[in-house]
Amino acid sequence: MGNFQLPAIGVLVGPGHNGGDALVVARELHFQGFPVFVYCPFSKLKELTGCHAEYLRSLNIPFFDTIEPLKNCDLFIDGLFGFGLEREINAPVSTAIDEINQLNKPVFSIDIPSGIHTDTGEVLGTAIRATHTFCLGLWKLAFLQDRALEYVGTSELIDFDIPLADIVAILGDFPAVQRITKASAIQSLPLPRSPIAHKYTNGHLLIIAGSARYNGAAILSALGARASGVGMLSIAVPESMKPMLSNQLPEALVIGCPETSNGAIKDLPVGIDLGIYDAIACGPGLTLEAAIAVESVLECDRPLVIDADGLNILAQLGTVPILSERSALTVITPHPGEFKRLFPELADKMGDRIAVTQQAAQLTGAVVLLKGARVCICSVDEGDSLRDSYASRTITYLNPESTPALARGGSGDVLTGLLGGLIASALAKPSKRIGRKSPPKSVVETAVWWHARAGIMAAKERTELGVDAFTLTQYLIPALREFY
Ligand SMILES: NC(=O)C1=CN([C@@H]2O[C@H](COP(=O)(O)OP(=O)(O)OC[C@H]3O[C@@H](n4cnc5c(N)ncnc54)[C@H](OP(=O)(O)O)[C@@H]3O)[C@@H](O)[C@H]2O)[C@@H](O)CC1
Ligand SMILES: Nc1ncnc2c1ncn2[C@@H]1O[C@H](COP(=O)(O)OP(=O)(O)O)[C@@H](O)[C@H]1O
Ligand SMILES: [K+]
Secondary structure, three states: OOOOOOOOEEEEEOOOHHHHHHHHHHHHHHHOOOOEEEEOOOOOOOHHHHHHHHHHHHOOOOEEOOOHHHOOOOEEEEEOOOOOOOOOOOOOHHHHHHHHHHHOOOEEEEOOOOOEOOOOOOEOOOOOOOOEEEEEOOOOHHHHOHHHHHHHOEEEEEOOOOOHHHHHHHHOOOOOEEEOOHHHHHHOOOOOOOOOOOHHHHOEEEEEOOOOOOHHHHHHHHHHHHHHOOOEEEEEEEHHHHHHHHHHOOOOEEEEEOEOOOOOEOOOOOOOOHHHOOEEEEOOOOOHHHHHHHHHHHHOOOOEEEOHHHHHHHHHHOHHHHHHHOOOOEEEOOOHHHHHHHOHHHHHHOOOHHHHHHHHHHHHOOEEEEOOOOOEEEEEOOOOOOHHHOOOOEEEEEOOOOOHHHOOOOHHHHHHHHHHHHHHHHOOOHHHOOOOOOOHHHHHHHHHHHHHHHHHHHHHHHOOOOOOHHHHHHHHHHHHHOOO
16 A cells, blocks of 8 residues: 545534535545544534534544644635625634635635625625635526636536426526526527528628727727628728728728827718618727717617727716617627716726626616626616616626636727627618528627637637737637537
8 A cells, every 4th residue: 555645624614504515525525534624613503504513523523613723734625604694704704714715725615605795796804715616506696796706716516406496486487697608699690691691681880990099999899890790891990090991801891080180080971871880889999089970879870889988988978868868779888997987876886797787777778798707798678568767677698708818908899899790790671681680689698708709719729818809809710610
């Protein structure tokens, strides 16, 4: 026999059923021969948890009420608190959590890292920084809240067959919050194309973007739109940028606009007919000098994607009154900074990204796409008869998988173009409609999922440092090849 030693395991046990789960894990590891050490500083345990504790003590598994004796353990199981935690954790438990975090050893959390609020993802005083979290039964919202992600580590769902009838009884047939799945995202791709398609049946998108200061934004949006397969792509840019755009995108119709002395779009060209476009994506790189053009876009009856400076100008014009006036589809795609400018009344509640996105959708009737690590998309439920008041039910989609490789300038511009192209293609006018078309709102989820897949694939091949925005555009089509 070699000198083989099983790792020692520290198990952190709380007073509720999360602690009960941890005790069951501790017992099974003990039966498999692992040395197990329990930290449980609580004198009062819930009944079932208390029974498990009693059984472990009868097996002579050691219990401690300080962390000190567990410090040499090789890894930890965290069962201090699960979804029952609603108030701040105080000393001595908070101090124990900080000490565990400082050990820098692998920690496996049960259900949710202890200290994280199960819905809002808020850190209640302090929280375990898990290496891996096993979420039990149904995904908790905290796994989709940006502020919890550094604590969750990698994560997986342990499905223990909660009966579907029970889930439906509580959440309904179509829960108001959904994770974007590969299956649903693929469904809304404009594939396969009709064999008798022609360019106009595949939609005509107008991108309005760019300035002398930010000319790359127009190119990146256009390359995003190119990957969407949109039938026709027009790009309105300041007149002096026309040659550069034509050079980069020979297939596009480039429209030169009158420009300010700083090289921003002063206005749209006289006589331009916005009515010919199936969708308009407006905003990347415009600067605030393009206010007149953005105002005319917001007043037109075309489906819109508004991003970046389009949003900053919208905020100045008055987000809620302007968007509430619109009857065509409007998708706004703010990052958190832009979101605060659009909705200053929600600025101090941004920690709960899901709640503020829902409130923004209710205030405006727009589809609100809040960017970040876990993009949140929210719209008012069209099936709801109270829609006019916007006080009705919202439907929320969250993208569960992405990569921080996308956290660099320009990746949002790519998304704007991709999204615009997919919407134009889904909304190609009814007289031209051929083949399968998707509901326009569902392509918003598809665009977000596709953009993230491209980032993930690029990061895998090139590391997280190798995904500049132009490179990202080059991975959009390869990311789909896995599926087509
Ligand atoms: N269907 C189910 O129920 C299933 C449940 N499952 C498991 O149970 C977990 C939920 O169990 P739970 O409801 O007992 O809550 P839990 O998170 O253990 O904590 C509550 C305890 O903590 C205490 N406490 C709270 N805050 C505190 C603080 N700041 N500082 C100190 N104490 C504090 C609170 O005390 P009290 O507020 O009552 O005084 C109470 O005693 C869930 O995450 C999953 O692991 C799964 O196995 C599958 C099915
Ligand atoms: N940590 C992250 N993980 C995953 N995606 C991210 C992360 N940070 C940013 N992103 C994504 O990158 C894009 C950044 O967009 P944005 O902030 O508008 O940048 P830009 O305006 O420079 O193009 C968004 O799609 C956002 O969701
Ligand atoms: K836990």
